[in-house]
Amino acid sequence: MLRALLSGLGWRGGIWGCTFSLWQPHLPPARLLSATELVSHWTVVFEKRGIPEARESSEYIVAHVLGAKTFQSLRPGLWTQPLTPWQLQCVQELSSYRLQRMPVQYILGEWDFQGLSLKMAPPVFIPRPETEELVEWVLEEVTQGPRVVGAQGCPLILEVGCGSGAISLSLLSKLPQASVAGQDSDHPLRCDLSYEDPLALDGGEEGMDIITHILALAPRLLKDSGIFLEVDPRHPELVGSWLQSQPDLSLNLVAVRRDFCGRPRFLHIRRCGPQHGCPVDAWPGPQPARVPG
Numbered sequence: 001m002l003r004a005l006l007s008g009l010g011w012r013g014g015i016w017g018c019t020f021s022l023w024q025p026h027l028p029p030a031r032l033l034s035a036t037e038l039v040s041h042w043t044v045v046f047e048k049r050g051i052p053e054a055r056e057s058s059e060y061i062v063a064h065v066l067g068a069k070t071f072q073s074l075r076p077g078l079w080t081q082p083l084t085p086w087q088l089q090c091v092q093e094l095s096s097y098r099l100q101r102m103p104v105q106y107i108l109g110e111w112d113f114q115g116l117s118l119k120m121a122p123p124v125f126i127p128r129p130e131t132e133e134l135v136e137w138v139l140e141e142v143t144q145g146p147r148v149v150g151a152q153g154c155p156l157i158l159e160v161g162c163g164s165g166a167i168s169l170s171l172l173s174k175l176p177q178a179s180v181a182g183q184d185s186d187h188p189l190r191c192d193l194s195y196e197d198p199l200a201l202d203g204g205e206e207g208m209d210i211i212t213h214i215l216a217l218a219p220r221l222l223k224d225s226g227i228f229l230e231v232d233p234r235h236p237e238l239v240g241s242w243l244q245s246q247p248d249l250s251l252n253l254v255a256v257r258r259d260f261c262g263r264p265r266f267l268h269i270r271r272c273g274p275q276h277g278c279p280v281d282a283w284p285g286p287q288p289a290r291v292p293g
Contacts, residue, residue, distance in 0.1 A: 032082035035062050042095050057098050064108050065090045114170035122195045127166040130259040134230045134266050135170045154179050160214055207232050219249055226270035233263040
């Protein structure tokens with residue numbers, strides 16, 4: 001029994017270092033600055049250049065140079081302590097990448113997902129925070145619902161579009177008894193100025209090409225389990241309608257969950273038929289997301 005997950009993720013890469021290029025735009029004042037002063041300086045620079053999440057970007061970069069994950073996790077004493085000339089140069093170098101609109105995850109060379117630190121480099125598709133909710137839903141189903149087991153009595157999980165393997169690694173860290181396989185495209189990567197591989201987001205005119213391909217193959221793989229998909233908010237209704245038009249697949253959209261922004265984002269699809277008691281032509285509309293207690 002296999003559980004298939006659709007997720008746009010990428011490939012592992014290395015950490016970006018400070019190369020000390022000769023081009024040094026927007027240099028801060030010559031005197032040594034504290035971490036707080038640097039964050040304020042680069043926030044203003046990023047805002048003037050229209051860089052999204054200007055303060056968050058500057059905080060992540062300064063914290064990274066000082067050896068921390070986040071600015072808030074720095075020891076309070078480091079907030080006001082002047083940085084060394086090397087540290088100032090490193091912040092300058094990494095900030096120059098951000099001025100070129102390189103995502104912070106690539107600049108830092110790593111990003112946390114479900115408590116795991118994953119290496120990041122272009123054109124890896126950066127794990128989104130919404131995807132962590134998909135992992136949590138799968139864990140709920142595995143731990144609370146009927147166990148999906150293989151020949152060795154362990155859950156079998158297939159991640160489709162695994163990229164960096166963020167979902168697979170997260171599930172294995174919580175379900176060490178599981179067997180997880182990841183599948184990704186073997187097409188040559190092509191990058192543009194957005195840094196991430198554009199094919200990771202290319203699902204055709206309506207974004208349904210990959211989804212329908214997975215669903216068409218699902219009956220050959222699934223027995224008593226289901227498929228969890230992370231989709232565009234316009235897709236739940238499209239997926240439900242498509243499944244109704246394909247009764248021979250015997251698949252039913254049994255649940256839709258919203259992400260933390262309230263958008264219908266996650267789908268649970270199961271085999272249906274007399275043995276499962278779910279009619280082929282029934283699918284629920286978007287349901288309110290469960291609020292953790």
